[in-house]
Amino acid sequence: MSKFNADQKRWLISQAELEAWLDGISNARTLIAPRRVSGILLYRPVENSRAIACHNQSSGSIHTERPVLSVKEFFFPPTERLFAINKTGQEIYLEETFPDWETVIFGVRPCDAHGVELLDALFLDTNPVDIFYARRRRNTTLIGLACREIGPACFCTSVGGAPDDAHSVDIMLYETHGDYLVESMTEKGRFLIPGGEWKETTDRHQKSAYAGQFSVPDNGKWPEHFKDDYWTKISERCLSCRACAYICPTCRCFAVRDELVKKGEFERIRCWDSCAGENYRRVAGGHKPRSEKGERLRNRFYCKFYYYPEQYGLGTDSACTGCGRCIEVCPAGVDITEVLMDLEKPE
Amino acid sequence: MNQNPMIPSLGKLLEVRDLATDIKLFRIKMLDGGSKAFHTFQPGQFAFVSAFGLGEAPFGIANTSGRGPVIDFAIARLGSVTTALHELGEGDIVGVRGPLGNWFPMKKFIGKNILVLGGGIGGAPLRPVIQYVLDHRSDYGRLTILWAARRPDLLVFTDEYKEWCAAPDTSLHLTVDTADENWKHESGLITQLLEKMSPSPDNTVTITCGPPIMIHFVTKMLQEKMGFAEKDNYVTLEARMHCGLGKCGRCNLGEKLVCVDGPVFNMEEVGELLETFL
Numbered sequence: 001m002s003k004f005n006a007d008q009k010r011w012l013i014s015q016a017e018l019e020a021w022l023d024g025i026s027n028a029r030t031l032i033a034p035r036r037v038s039g040i041l042l043y044r045p046v047e048n049s050r051a052i053a054c055h056n057q058s059s060g061s062i063h064t065e066r067p068v069l070s071v072k073e074f075f076f077p078p079t080e081r082l083f084a085i086n087k088t089g090q091e092i093y094l095e096e097t098f099p100d101w102e103t104v105i106f107g108v109r110p111c112d113a114h115g116v117e118l119l120d121a122l123f124l125d126t127n128p129v130d131i132f133y134a135r136r137r138r139n140t141t142l143i144g145l146a147c148r149e150i151g152p153a154c155f156c157t158s159v160g161g162a163p164d165d166a167h168s169v170d171i172m173l174y175e176t177h178g179d180y181l182v183e184s185m186t187e188k189g190r191f192l193i194p195g196g197e198w199k200e201t202t203d204r205h206q207k208s209a210y211a212g213q214f215s216v217p218d219n220g221k222w223p224e225h226f227k228d229d230y231w232t233k234i235s236e237r238c239l240s241c242r243a244c245a246y247i248c249p250t251c252r253c254f255a256v257r258d259e260l261v262k263k264g265e266f267e268r269i270r271c272w273d274s275c276a277g278e279n280y281r282r283v284a285g286g287h288k289p290r291s292e293k294g295e296r297l298r299n300r301f302y303c304k305f306y307y308y309p310e311q312y313g314l315g316t317d318s319a320c321t322g323c324g325r326c327i328e329v330c331p332a333g334v335d336i337t338e339v340l341m342d343l344e345k346p347e
Numbered sequence: 348m349n350q351n352p353m354i355p356s357l358g359k360l361l362e363v364r365d366l367a368t369d370i371k372l373f374r375i376k377m378l379d380g381g382s383k384a385f386h387t388f389q390p391g392q393f394a395f396v397s398a399f400g401l402g403e404a405p406f407g408i409a410n411t412s413g414r415g416p417v418i419d420f421a422i423a424r425l426g427s428v429t430t431a432l433h434e435l436g437e438g439d440i441v442g443v444r445g446p447l448g449n450w451f452p453m454k455k456f457i458g459k460n461i462l463v464l465g466g467g468i469g470g471a472p473l474r475p476v477i478q479y480v481l482d483h484r485s486d487y488g489r490l491t492i493l494w495a496a497r498r499p500d501l502l503v504f505t506d507e508y509k510e511w512c513a514a515p516d517t518s519l520h521l522t523v524d525t526a527d528e529n530w531k532h533e534s535g536l537i538t539q540l541l542e543k544m545s546p547s548p549d550n551t552v553t554i555t556c557g558p559p560i561m562i563h564f565v566t567k568m569l570q571e572k573m574g575f576a577e578k579d580n581y582v583t584l585e586a587r588m589h590c591g592l593g594k595c596g597r598c599n600l601g602e603k604l605v606c607v608d609g610p611v612f613n614m615e616e617v618g619e620l621l622e623t624f625l
Contacts, residue, residue: 090438256353282587284425285423290623307599
């Protein structure tokens with residue numbers, strides 16, 4: 001879903017104009033933005049612009065720090081009701097409700113917006129369309145904020161992204177000497193821009209500081225490494241804790257099950273799951289394919305860089321955004337960049 | 348806006364009867380709204396059956412749509428959903444979501460001999476293949492059925508063997524891993540029976556369903572000892588699935604998904620990836 005528009009308009013706005021704009025948005029819609037929650041930076045609903053982390057200098061700046069979790073949860077929540085089940089005697093009645101509220105997410109990191117675009121390939125662009133995801137996606141506007149520099153675990157530039165990449169957002173903001181350069185990238189974004197109030201500009205943003213790139217194996221390289229001992233070795237330290245999947249902006253495996261609400265009432269829900277879990281492939285009767293940790297970790301990397309791009313026709317060799325969260329969260333030091341570089345090493 | 352593809356249609360149980368120890372046949376008539384999707388389904392397709400309140404699970408459809416407006420499932424009692432289904436009876440309501448997946452290319456098989464190899468509950472998705480060939484008998488060559496189970500009391504569709512054997516140019520060969528004193532047929536693994544019969548690959552396709560380990564050894568023997576081409580060995584694979592729509596990520600066979608690219612594959616497509624099912 002390329003939305004890049006070469007002649008998009010640009011404005012230069014002050015901090016005060018930005019705050020007034022966000023306050024206006026929060027009056028009419030749900031505004032989600034990076035906010036400190038018990039010291040942790042998260043994308044969370046905010047009542048007004050003052051609650052946003054970047055406007056509170058004492059608690060740090062969002063220009064150099066990415067939220068602990070990506071925006072995935074606002075399109076594909078950790079747990080979601082698919083329908084309600086009412087049982088009375090032999091009678092069964094199924095009831096559907098769909099999410100239907102307008103949301104604006106401000107301060108979206110370019111990598112997280114890229115992650116949403118990668119999820120679109122599965123939930124929107126491959127039939128059947130996922131109605132829950134589609135509704136949330138349709139009703140949500142993404143306002144991106146360029147990273148001034150690349151973080152310690154970041155590697156977006158190696159997987160097709162950039163700290164100032166605006167391709168996957170509706171509006172892009174670049175901080176420039178205390179002001180903000182604003183670009184509307186889509187029609188949905190243009191709709192949120194106040195007409196005539198802002199000063200138009202022909203300036204272009206200053207390039208963010210890029211880190212070095214490394215080479216990621218292309219699709220064709222993966223099959224030949226499928227039987228390598230490497231996967232057993234690298235997985236020795238893996239705890240199968242699944243944190244890497246839950247924190248990943250593009251991991252999307254889910255489980256479906258029924259939950260009791262009260263007598264006679266149930267919900268069929270889906271919730272996040274991960275191929276790292278030991279029982280993930282367990283079939284009726286107890287047989288557990290992929291019982292070895294190495295097989296499961298291998299599947300995660302193959303899914304990210306080979307299976308998912310092939311299955312959903314990404315047209316790229318990677319379903320990874322390079323956000324680096326999985327590197328930071330892994331308690332055992334499994335490093336996705338190390339795996340990619342190892343695979344590129346000559347035998 | 349699109350429909351919710353995760354919502355099942357409602358169906359009424361017309362009949363529930365024992366097929367084997369802890370295996371029951373569920374015959375379902377779809378209620379209004381759900382009947383349309385199930386007007387036609389093909390041999391090899393599957394559907395999710397819901398025991399509302401417990402969840403849903405995928406099962407191979409065990410009949411052909413040509414034999415009437417009902418859907419059959421042969422379900423072994425193994426987990427929480429199947430245990431709940433086994434407690435249901437005639438008149439009870441279940442959910443059915445489907446039909447899903449691809450199917451055996453029965454039209455492509457016209458004029459060929461067909462060798463069917465079924466192990467245990469793996470016989471369920473093969474019953475529509477047998478029914479289809481019997482209902483279009485003159486379109487196909489010889490039909491040979493190798494039917495296996497761990498014990499005699501676990502063989503499915505025993506009351507239909509007469510019909511199968513009575514059809515022209517059709518033979519049924521039974522084996523069980525562990526025989527009892529009343530057993531009059533072969534005993535031993537299905538591969539032992541297969542080796543003994545040593546079928547010719549000439550103008551023949553094979554269709555196998557059973558535990559992954561059985562599929563592994565059966566297809567290996569067909570190719571290495573009997574000279575079958577990989578592409579003539581069709582299998583239907585069982586995988587844990589939670590959506591059946593190519594979304595939940597669970598059932599991958601390498602870069603393919605069993606739910607949308609399968610469950611029917613020929614062994615040329617499966618190759619060494621079968622090991623991820625073992």
